[in-house]
Amino acid sequence: xxxxxxxxxxxxxxxxxxxxxxxxxxxxxxxxxxxxxxxxxxxxxxxxxxxxxxxxxxxxxxxxxxxxxxxxxxxxxxxxxxxxxxxxxxxxxxxxxxxxxxxxxxxxxxxxxxxxxxxxxxxxxxxxxxxxxxxxxxxxxxxxxxxxxxxxxxxxxxxxxxxxxxxxxxxxxxxxxxxxxxxxxxxxxxxxxxxxxxxxxxxxxxxxxxxxxxxxxxxxxxxxxxxxxxxxxxxxxxxxxxxxxxxxxxxxxxxxxxxxxxxxxxxxxxxxxxxxxxxxxxxxxxxxxxxxxxxxxxxxxxxxxxxxxxxxxxxxxxxxxxxx
Amino acid sequence: xxxxxxxxxxxxxxxxxxxxxxxxxxxxxxxxxxxxxxxxxxxxxxxxxxxxxxxxxxxxxxxxxxxxxxxxxxxxxxxxxxxxxxxxxxxxxxxxxxxxxxxxxxxxxxxxxxxxxxxxxxxxxxxxxxxxxxxxxxxxxxxxxxxxxxxxxxxxxxxxxxxxxxxxxxxxxxxxxxxxxxxxxxxxxxxxxxxxxxxxxxxxxxxxxxxxxxxxxxxxxxxxxxxxxxxxxxxxxxxxxxxxxxxxxxxxxxxxxxxxxxxxxxxxxxxxxxxxxxxxxxxxxxxxxxxxxxxxxxxxxxxxxxx
Numbered sequence: 001x002x003x004x005x006x007x008x009x010x011x012x013x014x015x016x017x018x019x020x021x022x023x024x025x026x027x028x029x030x031x032x033x034x035x036x037x038x039x040x041x042x043x044x045x046x047x048x049x050x051x052x053x054x055x056x057x058x059x060x061x062x063x064x065x066x067x068x069x070x071x072x073x074x075x076x077x078x079x080x081x082x083x084x085x086x087x088x089x090x091x092x093x094x095x096x097x098x099x100x101x102x103x104x105x106x107x108x109x110x111x112x113x114x115x116x117x118x119x120x121x122x123x124x125x126x127x128x129x130x131x132x133x134x135x136x137x138x139x140x141x142x143x144x145x146x147x148x149x150x151x152x153x154x155x156x157x158x159x160x161x162x163x164x165x166x167x168x169x170x171x172x173x174x175x176x177x178x179x180x181x182x183x184x185x186x187x188x189x190x191x192x193x194x195x196x197x198x199x200x201x202x203x204x205x206x207x208x209x210x211x212x213x214x215x216x217x218x219x220x221x222x223x224x225x226x227x228x229x230x231x232x233x234x235x236x237x238x239x240x241x242x243x244x245x246x247x248x249x250x251x252x253x254x255x256x257x258x259x260x261x262x263x264x265x266x267x268x269x270x271x272x273x274x275x276x277x278x279x280x281x282x283x284x285x286x287x288x289x290x291x292x293x294x295x296x297x298x299x300x301x302x303x304x305x306x307x308x309x310x311x312x313x314x315x316x317x318x319x320x321x322x323x324x
Numbered sequence: 325x326x327x328x329x330x331x332x333x334x335x336x337x338x339x340x341x342x343x344x345x346x347x348x349x350x351x352x353x354x355x356x357x358x359x360x361x362x363x364x365x366x367x368x369x370x371x372x373x374x375x376x377x378x379x380x381x382x383x384x385x386x387x388x389x390x391x392x393x394x395x396x397x398x399x400x401x402x403x404x405x406x407x408x409x410x411x412x413x414x415x416x417x418x419x420x421x422x423x424x425x426x427x428x429x430x431x432x433x434x435x436x437x438x439x440x441x442x443x444x445x446x447x448x449x450x451x452x453x454x455x456x457x458x459x460x461x462x463x464x465x466x467x468x469x470x471x472x473x474x475x476x477x478x479x480x481x482x483x484x485x486x487x488x489x490x491x492x493x494x495x496x497x498x499x500x501x502x503x504x505x506x507x508x509x510x511x512x513x514x515x516x517x518x519x520x521x522x523x524x525x526x527x528x529x530x531x532x533x534x535x536x537x538x539x540x541x542x543x544x545x546x547x548x549x550x551x552x553x554x555x556x557x558x559x560x561x562x563x564x565x566x567x568x569x570x571x572x573x574x575x576x577x578x579x580x581x582x583x584x585x586x587x588x589x590x591x592x593x594x595x596x597x598x599x600x601x602x603x604x605x606x607x608x609x610x611x612x613x614x615x616x617x618x619x620x621x622x623x624x625x626x627x628x629x630x631x
C-alpha cells in the first residue's frame with residue numbers, strides 16, 4: 001500500500017509539470033499576454049515591456065519561457081498583475097478562502113442530502129419514493145446552475161421584498177456594502193443562495209450514484225448470505241450494504257471536483273461572490289497572464305490531488321483490489 | 325414435453341420499443357420535442373415577428389406579456405416569443421451537429437482504443453481522463469481563445485463568434501466522453517465468442533470493428549448521442565451567458581444569448597425575460613435527458629426497471 005502511494009505521488013509531479021506546461025502554451029496562444037499588457041498599459045516603455053516579458057517567462061521559445069516562468073513561480077518571485085500592477089497572492093488567497101468556504105458548504109449539504117435521498121430511493125426500488133427521487137434528480141441534473149441562480153435571484157432580490165416587505169437572503173457579495181470586519185451571521189446569510197445553487201447539482205448527482213450503487217449491492221449474493229446467517233435487517237443494511245455501496249461513490253466524489261469547481265465559477269459570477277470563479281473570469285477577460293497562471297496551478301493541483309485521493313481511497317476501501 | 329408451446333417471441337427491436345414506450349416521461353418528452361422542432365422548422369409561420377423587428381413603435385421596451393407580444397418584449401422592443409423560436413433553432417443546430425461529429429469521432433477512437441489496447445489506448449484514455457477532470461467552463465474558454473488565435477485554422481473553423489466555431493469547439497470536447505463509453509463496451513465485447521469466431525475465420529480488425537463491435541454498441545452510442553446533444557446545448561448557453569458564445573451576427577440569436585440577457589433583467593424585475601428562456605432551456609434539456617434514459621433502459625436488457 002505504501003509503495004503504491006509513493007509511486008503514485010512520484011508520478012504526480014511530472015504530470016503536474018506537463019499539464020502546467022500545456023496550460024502555459026494554451027494561455028500564451030489564447031490570451032496573448034504581451035499584447036494584453038500593451039493594450040492595458042498603452043504608454044509602457046519598451047524597457048518596461050521587456051521587464052514584463054522577462055519576469056513572466058514570455059520568451060518566444062515556449063520551452064525556455066516555461067522554465068523561466070516555473071523558476072520564478074517556485075521561488076515565489078511572482079510577477080504583478082497587468083491591470084493595476086497589484087500583487088497576485090493577496091487576491092488569490094482571498095478568492096481561494098471564499099471559494100473553499102462556499103464549496104465546502106455546498107459539498108457538505110449536497111453530499112449529505114444526496115446520499116440520504118439515494119438510500120431512501122433504493123430501499124423501495126420502483127416504488128413511489130424511488131420514482132419521485134429519480135425524477136427530481138433528473139430535473140436537478142437538467143437545470144444548469146445559472147438558470148437556478150437567475151430564478152433564485154429573481155425571487156429573492158426582487159419579489160420577496162416586494163411581497164413581504166423585507167429581504168430574506170441577500171443576492172450578491174459576501175457582506176453588504178460598507179460592512180467592515182468579520183461577521184459570521186451576515187456571511188452565512190450571503191452564502192445561503194449560492195450554496196443552494198451549487199448543492200442542487202451535487203444532490204442530484206449523488207442521489208443517483210448512491211441509488212444505483214446501493215441497488216447493485218443489495219442484489220448481490222453476499223447480502224443474501226448475510227441475511228441467511230440471521231443478522232438483523234438493520235445490521236445487514238448498515239454493515240454490509242451501505243459500506244460496500246459507498247466504495248464507488250467515494251471514488252466518484254473525489255473525481256468530481258472538476259465539475260464542482262465548474263459549478264462554483266458560474267454561481268460565483270452570478271452572485272458577485274468574490275471567489276476563484278470571479279477571479280478567473282475577470283482575469284481571463286483582461287488576458288491577465290500573471291493572475292491566470294497561479295490560478296491554473298491551483299486548479300490543476302487540486303484536480304490531480306483529488307484524482308490521487310480517489311485512487312488511493314478506492315484501493316484502501318476495497319480490499320479486493322490488488323495493487324500489483 | 326409436447327405440451328410445451330413455443331411462444332412467438334418478440335424481436336429484439338420490438339422488445340426495445342416496448343421498453344422505451346413503458347418509460348412514460350420519455351414518451352411525453354418525445355412529444356414535447358416534436359412540437360418544439362415543428363415550431364422551429366416552421367419558423368416563418370410560427371414566429372410573429374422577424375428576429376430584430378420591434379413589435380410596435382416606441383415606447384416598446386420591456387413590455388410585459390400582452391396581446392401583440394405574448395411573452396413580452398426585450399430592451400429594444402423585440403418580441404421574446406419570436407426570438408425564442410429563432411434562438412432554439414440555432415441551439416438545436418449546434419446541439420445536433422456537434423453531437424453527430426463528436427459521436428462519430430468518439431466511436432472510432434473508442435473502438436480502436438478498446439480493440440487494439442496497448443500504448444494507443446493508454447495515451448488516449450489518459451488524455452481524456454485529464455480533460456474530463458477539469459472544470460468544463462475553464463477548458464472550454466481557454467481552448468476557445470487558443471483555437472481562435474491560430475490563424476491557419478480560421479478557414480476551417482470560422483470566426484471566433486460564428487456558429488460553426490462553436491460546433492467545432494463542442495465536437496473537440498464531446499468525443500472524449502463518447503470514446504470512453506464505446507471503449508468500455510468494446511472491451512466487454514472483445515472477449516465474446518462471436519468475435520473470436522470472426523477472428524478465427526480470418527476477418528480483419530477493421531471488418532470486426534465495423535461489422536461486429538459498432539453494431540453491437542448501438543445502444544450505448546445512441547445514449548451517448550442524446551447526452552452529447554444536451555451538453556452541447558447547455559454548453560452553448562453557458563458560453564453565451566458569459567459573453568463568449570456565438571454573436572448575434574446577421575440578426576441571429578440563440579437560446580444562450582436569450583438566457584444571458586436575463587442576467588441583466590433580473591434586478592429590475594422584468595421576470596418574463598428570465599423565466600421564459602430558462603424554461604425553454606430546461607424543458608429541452610430535461611426532455612432529451614429523459615429520452616436518453618429511456619433509450620438506455622430500452623437497449624440494455626440487463627437494466628430492468630426494478631433491479
